[in-house]
Amino acid sequence: MSREVLTGTHFISGNIACAEGAIAAGCRFFAGYPITPSTEIAERLSARLLEVGGTYIQMEDEIASSIAIVGASWGGVKSMTATSGPGFSLMQEHIGFAFITETPTVLVDIQRAGPSTGLPTAVGQGDMMQARWGTHGDHEIIALCPASPQELFDLTVRAFNIAERLRTPVLVMSDEIVGHMVERVEIPHQDAIEIVDRARPPGPPEMLPHPYESYETSEADCGIPPMAIAGEGYHVNMTGLTHDERGYPAMNPEAQEKLMHRLVAKIRSHADELDLCVEDGVEDAEVVVIAYGIAARVSQGAVRRAREAGRKVGLLRLQIAWPFPEDRVARIAKSARGIVVPEINLGQMVREVERVAHGNARVVSVSHAGGHYPPAEALLAAIEEVSA
Amino acid sequence: MTPETNPTRTPDDAPRAGHPFDPELREGRIPHIWCPGCGIGSVLQAFLEAVDGAKIDRDELSVVSGIGCTGRAAGYLNADSFHTTHGRPIPFATGLKLARPELRVCVVSGDGDLAAIGGNHLIHAARRNVDLTVICINNLNYGMTGGQAGPTTPIAAKTATSPYGCHEHPFNLVDLVATCGAVYVARWISMDVRRVRRSIEEAFTKKGFTFIEVLAPCPVSFGRRNRMDDAAMGRILVERCEIRNGADPRETAIGEEGPIVCGKFVDIERPSYLEMLADVRKRVEEAPA
Numbered sequence: 001m002s003r004e005v006l007t008g009t010h011f012i013s014g015n016i017a018c019a020e021g022a023i024a025a026g027c028r029f030f031a032g033y034p035i036t037p038s039t040e041i042a043e044r045l046s047a048r049l050l051e052v053g054g055t056y057i058q059m060e061d062e063i064a065s066s067i068a069i070v071g072a073s074w075g076g077v078k079s080m081t082a083t084s085g086p087g088f089s090l091m092q093e094h095i096g097f098a099f100i101t102e103t104p105t106v107l108v109d110i111q112r113a114g115p116s117t118g119l120p121t122a123v124g125q126g127d128m129m130q131a132r133w134g135t136h137g138d139h140e141i142i143a144l145c146p147a148s149p150q151e152l153f154d155l156t157v158r159a160f161n162i163a164e165r166l167r168t169p170v171l172v173m174s175d176e177i178v179g180h181m182v183e184r185v186e187i188p189h190q191d192a193i194e195i196v197d198r199a200r201p202p203g204p205p206e207m208l209p210h211p212y213e214s215y216e217t218s219e220a221d222c223g224i225p226p227m228a229i230a231g232e233g234y235h236v237n238m239t240g241l242t243h244d245e246r247g248y249p250a251m252n253p254e255a256q257e258k259l260m261h262r263l264v265a266k267i268r269s270h271a272d273e274l275d276l277c278v279e280d281g282v283e284d285a286e287v288v289v290i291a292y293g294i295a296a297r298v299s300q301g302a303v304r305r306a307r308e309a310g311r312k313v314g315l316l317r318l319q320i321a322w323p324f325p326e327d328r329v330a331r332i333a334k335s336a337r338g339i340v341v342p343e344i345n346l347g348q349m350v351r352e353v354e355r356v357a358h359g360n361a362r363v364v365s366v367s368h369a370g371g372h373y374p375p376a377e378a379l380l381a382a383i384e385e386v387s388a
Numbered sequence: 389m390t391p392e393t394n395p396t397r398t399p400d401d402a403p404r405a406g407h408p409f410d411p412e413l414r415e416g417r418i419p420h421i422w423c424p425g426c427g428i429g430s431v432l433q434a435f436l437e438a439v440d441g442a443k444i445d446r447d448e449l450s451v452v453s454g455i456g457c458t459g460r461a462a463g464y465l466n467a468d469s470f471h472t473t474h475g476r477p478i479p480f481a482t483g484l485k486l487a488r489p490e491l492r493v494c495v496v497s498g499d500g501d502l503a504a505i506g507g508n509h510l511i512h513a514a515r516r517n518v519d520l521t522v523i524c525i526n527n528l529n530y531g532m533t534g535g536q537a538g539p540t541t542p543i544a545a546k547t548a549t550s551p552y553g554c555h556e557h558p559f560n561l562v563d564l565v566a567t568c569g570a571v572y573v574a575r576w577i578s579m580d581v582r583r584v585r586r587s588i589e590e591a592f593t594k595k596g597f598t599f600i601e602v603l604a605p606c607p608v609s610f611g612r613r614n615r616m617d618d619a620a621m622g623r624i625l626v627e628r629c630e631i632r633n634g635a636d637p638r639e640t641a642i643g644e645e646g647p648i649v650c651g652k653f654v655d656i657e658r659p660s661y662l663e664m665l666a667d668v669r670k671r672v673e674e675a676p677a
Contacts, residue, residue, distance in 0.1 A: 029487055031479075050672045055486045055665070059479060060512040067476045068483030071452075074470065075487025097473050211415050230468040230484060231491045233447040237414065239463055239471035248417060249463065249471075 004052045005190040014149040014179040015040035015082075018108060018172070019048060021156030022080050024193055027106070028054030029079040031068035033061055033087060036120045037176040038110035041082035066091035069105045070098050074238065076229040078160055082108035084176075085118060088127055089134070096135030097240050098169035099263065102215075102225065104198055106159045108172040110179040111293075113344070113370025123176040124370035125293055125344040129351075131171050132322050138260060140267040142274065143171040143322040145292035149183045155276075155319060161196035162274070166266060167224050173321060175344065177294040177373065199226040205233040213245040223266040267323065276319035277328055281307075285314030287383050288336045290329065290353055292318040294373050295342045302379035311387055324352045333357035338386025342366040342374040362386050412436045412446075417464050421457070423531075425611070425618060427578030427604025428458050431525050434581045435496065436465070438588035450493045452481040454501035457531040457606075461496045475505030478513045481520050489662055492521070492592070499526040500538040503559050507539070514568035517596040518661040523588065524561060524599065525578070527606035535609030544644055546613040563637040565599045566654045572598035573637060573654035577625045578605065580650070587652065596660035603648065 005024045012020075019041050022030070030049055032042040046056040055072075059065040062083050069079035083091060088109045098105055109131065113124035127134075131143045144159055146152040152174055159170040199221060205212060205228075212234055217223045228234035237247030242259055244250040250259075267274075280303070282288055287306075291299040296317040306313040316332060318325065329352075333339065339361050341350040350365040357363050364382045368374040410418075422428050439449060446467055453462035455474035462469040468491075472480045477495045485493040495502075502510050502524050513520060529547050530536040536549040540561065544553040566573045572594045574587045584602055591598035603625055605611065611621035630647035632640075640649040659667075 031483060057486060060508050064479035064509055068479045071480035071483025072487040075484045077487040093473055230450045231448055231488050235466055236468045240473055
């Protein structure tokens, strides 16, 4: 049997690193459907999961993939799917289903240029708002944004840990360039990788009150109910309907109010744990570039060049898009004169920056419709514009 | 008909006699939402009797439903129950079964759920021969949303969305899944509770994808628009039911008139998904590192 964690130094693509991150995190079930530019994740896992005793299944479409992983998670197995643009659209209903049923699972979107078939082989970042609001009904979502193959490994592990800890689906929103970019990736020793497993019921079913209130929460568990899984005698009761603490359908506004507030609060109350950002020279900067994914990599070069030209420029690299790191961005808006937001879309996350900046700093969008990253020259021009 | 408007629903505190299957149902979940004359309840009882008959440990039973009248079936049962999204109980059950192969994973859902919105999953699960017991309760229409036409609605039947008579050709579900590779395929009517129970029990002994269609009366949503009020729809199903075990599934389409052919049509051996997967796992283990 082959090794579970490929400890060592590798020269691999982001998509391969993502697959290895999943294995290292304990993922043992992948359901997917081939789609460019995410397919290498499925290809890698079709071999690797079998080698480590897990299961890979190629489903008939992305709808099936996105609910097969929910089924596997209720069987107690960490699960994942990976897709791109059109496939991500098809998965939206089950993001909401996983949210309301509090199912830990991971969905990876290697973004390409859209809408529709768009530029299937070329980069985009146009799914950021779909990640936030794509499923119907109100909800809270967690979306991580790797900017390198190393981060596709690290943040995929992190995504599983957050999903297990908070009992909620976690999205990994990467992009075609990061997914296909080949770089050095350090995979730590197994013991050095933090692994989080979902909380389990406090005792065997016969020791618990009957009927078992599987969605009952307390202050001690921060509103996250321990998860009973199938086949252990708990007689799990799971539904996408609004439900009460027993999991029974509860068709009234009071139950809706109670459930929605708990589900949203359990994520918002962990905002501190989810504040995943990398700051570079932000504190005394006059201009701060806020970017994620491949646009953040391009920004590193532009920021360096602007500094060489004498500008006080900082970079805030978002490793998480949702929940949006509001406090950090609000602070920057107060200390900096201007904020530049490069994205491979016509302006999505910049709306969040503008909302949080609240007029305290000038916010400029550097947008690109897709198929290419925003050129450094456009970023430099924007930095000059807000510096003036 | 929604539970809120169902005039037959009794208040939760109304006294009622105990039922022998009470322990098999979740405490406090009855009364159910189904209309008077609906056939789903008797299929559910036959299912529970089959579970007992097959001596399936209740802790190892997972029941997965989709959305619709039959979609509510799973949640009433005192077992691991999963009320999933519309059309998707089969891929959910596939993920669950592959995660926990030792569990008995059953799908109980309706014709609209499994054959319209979920049709793609139905045919591919049969093709893969995934180890699932699928019970499709076919009431010929979308009952919960008020009686619209669906993929099994007979030609000329009047529904909320075919007021001048349905002009679409329906699926013959047993032929469909047999063609796709299901190893056990049967069709019954819900009033024939003994055969339904025996058939489910028999399906439990099979490895692979097993499919039982049960035609059920739907007097409130379907019957009343087709001059089959109250017990008439059930009576007509009984009158037209003709048992022909071993019939060629291609010859079992349900027409406007004539017999409704019931029976066990397919009972074959074909390596199941889990058996095929076990072979691959063996090859992986034997492969040089």
